[in-house]
Amino acid sequence: SQQGEEDPQALSIQEGENATMNCSYKTSINNLQWYRQNSGRGLVHLILIRSNEREKHSGRLRVTLDTSKKSSSLLITASRAADTASYFCATGGSYIPTFGRGTSLIVHP
Amino acid sequence: NAGVTQTPKFQVLKTGQSMTLQCAQDMNHNSMYWYRQDPGMGLRLIYYSASEGTTDKGEVPNGYNVSRLNKREFSLRLESAAPSQTSVYFCASTRTWEMNTEAFFGQGTRLTVV
Numbered sequence: 001s002q003q004g005e006e007d008p009q010a011l012s013i014q015e016g017e018n019a020t021m022n023c024s025y026k027t028s029i030n031n032l033q034w035y036r037q038n039s040g041r042g043l044v045h046l047i048l049i050r051s052n053e054r055e056k057h058s059g060r061l062r063v064t065l066d067t068s069k070k071s072s073s074l075l076i077t078a079s080r081a082a083d084t085a086s087y088f089c090a091t092g093g094s095y096i097p098t099f100g101r102g103t104s105l106i107v108h109p
Numbered sequence: 110n111a112g113v114t115q116t117p118k119f120q121v122l123k124t125g126q127s128m129t130l131q132c133a134q135d136m137n138h139n140s141m142y143w144y145r146q147d148p149g150m151g152l153r154l155i156y157y158s159a160s161e162g163t164t165d166k167g168e169v170p171n172g173y174n175v176s177r178l179n180k181r182e183f184s185l186r187l188e189s190a191a192p193s194q195t196s197v198y199f200c201a202s203t204r205t206w207e208m209n210t211e212a213f214f215g216q217g218t219r220l221t222v223v
Contacts, residue, residue, distance in 0.1 A: 033211060042113075042199055042214035043152075088151070090212070096167070097142065097203065097212050101151035 004032075004089040004100035012106045019076040021103040023089030024069075032065055032072045037086045037102070046074075046087075081109045111135050115200050115215035122190045122222045130185040130218050132200030138213070140203045141183035142167075143175060145196040146217075152199065158183055190222045 004025045013019055023032065031050045035043040049056045049065045049072065056063045062075040076083055086102040116131045134141065139160045144152040154167030156175040164175050172194060174186045183202075187194060200215040 035212075040217070042216045043201075043212070044214070045211035048211060096154060096157060097201070098154065099144075099152040101149065 004091050004098065006087065006089055006100045006103040008103060009101070010104045010106075012108065013079060014108050015079060015081055017079055017107075019079050019083070019105055019107070021074050021087055021105070023072045023074070023100060025072075025089075025091050026070065027091075029067075029091045031091075032063075033090045033097075034061075034063060034072075034074050035088045035090060035099070037088065039085070043088060043099075076105075079105075079107045081107050083107050113200055113202055113213050113215040115198075115218050117218060118216065119219050120221070122187075122220065124191060124222060126190050127186065127188050128190065128220075129187075130198055130200075130220075131182070132184065132215060133182045134200075134202040134213065135181065136202065136204070136213065137180070138202035138204050139180070140205065141177065142201045142203075142212070143173075143183070143185045144199045144201065145169065146199060147196050155185065155198075187220075190220075192222045194220065195222045196220060 004023050007022045033048045034046045037043045047058045049063050060077045065072045084107045086104050088099045088102045090099045113134045142157040143155040153169050158164045158177040161180045176184045198218045201212045203212045204210045
């Protein structure tokens with residue numbers, strides 16, 4: 001079974017809009033990470049947030065973590081066509097990196 | 110700095126054939142992993158190696174074997190390929206076993222079994 005589950009499964013927006021995707025997980029974690037996958041390529045690490053952090057920023061990315069609800073959100077501000085990709089969350093602390101099914105984001109120019 | 114390198118990038122096998130997928134990392138990472146990615150299923154862990162000399166089963170190990178040849182290399186073997194093993198395979202590595210740092214992925218091997 002998947003530890004992390006992303007929601008929505010698919011998201012379609014216009015360039016310049018913000019994109020928000022969510023991740024829910026089941027067990028306690030040490031950290032939560034977000035990855036991006038461009039079509040046909042390997043996953044690329046975006047950002048890591050530790051269990052004692054509530055919010056973290058990296059460029060146009062903002063990640064929040066609510067350990068009481070076992071959920072995280074990834075916000076991409078001012079999206080660009082180049083942000084078109086699948087986004088995955090992964091939970092750390094269970095000793096094995098486990099990934100959700102991902103959110104497919106399409107940003108229309 | 111190559112990171113994680115997988116070979117081959119593409120492969121077509123006939124049912125029953127065997128093959129080995131190669132993975133090498135040049136980051137001196139301790140832990141390495143093999144995942145398969147199927148449409149709608151996300152990434153599923155096949156096998157992992159917490160450190161040189163150890164390997165363990167993941168979520169979907171049936172039909173596969175692995176070898177941690179040294180600290181750099183972690184290979185995945187299909188002894189008798191089946192159409193259900195048609196998938197994209199990714200190798201990944203992390204500096205530490207506890208996943209407190211980012212995972213680095215290879216570019217993937219797209220395998221088709223006919």
